[in-house]
Amino acid sequence: MGRKAHVHRVTDETDIYVEVDIDGAGNVEIDTPLKFLNHMLYTFGRYASLDLKVYARGDLNHHIVEDTGITLGMALDKALGERTGIKRFGSAIVPMDDALVIVSLDLKRRIYYTINLGLEGYIEDVYSGDLIHFLRSLASNTVMTLHVHELAGFDGHHKIEAVFKGLGMAFREASRLVV
Numbered sequence: 001m002g003r004k005a006h007v008h009r010v011t012d013e014t015d016i017y018v019e020v021d022i023d024g025a026g027n028v029e030i031d032t033p034l035k036f037l038n039h040m041l042y043t044f045g046r047y048a049s050l051d052l053k054v055y056a057r058g059d060l061n062h063h064i065v066e067d068t069g070i071t072l073g074m075a076l077d078k079a080l081g082e083r084t085g086i087k088r089f090g091s092a093i094v095p096m097d098d099a100l101v102i103v104s105l106d107l108k109r110r111i112y113y114t115i116n117l118g119l120e121g122y123i124e125d126v127y128s129g130d131l132i133h134f135l136r137s138l139a140s141n142t143v144m145t146l147h148v149h150e151l152a153g154f155d156g157h158h159k160i161e162a163v164f165k166g167l168g169m170a171f172r173e174a175s176r177l178v179v
């Protein structure tokens, strides 16, 4: 059976489809209208070594980013199933040139998040506030605790890319079966 799930979430604002295999091999296909969101989802999937498909369309960029975070979280929650026998905790400290971030998560169904990132304006074609919203929606819908802290950096692209790499690494570690 495996730890796989797919979720198709359709609202008046967006149409999002996510398919995930937690025990995949990093085969990632991302199709959203936002290039930087594609870049971040691809980064997460690769570093988490998931098989991941994401399709997203919608009316406004804000809705697309937010609802993709919700739907990805729902799919991860479903794929994780009962969450028995997993390592549960995962953390990563990730450098990317000037940027240094810490990502730490707990997959045992406790929703909490702190996100301390100094981001301003747009990062490529995505508003930085929407990316913070994505992380909150992802934490809530995966049903996990997520702490994201910036330790250093000045380049917004580097900071948020380091976060998505760390998110992938931490998720891979925490979801690993240890029994």
Ligand SMILES: [Mn+2]
Binding pocket: 039, 157, 161
């Ligand atoms: Mn990049």
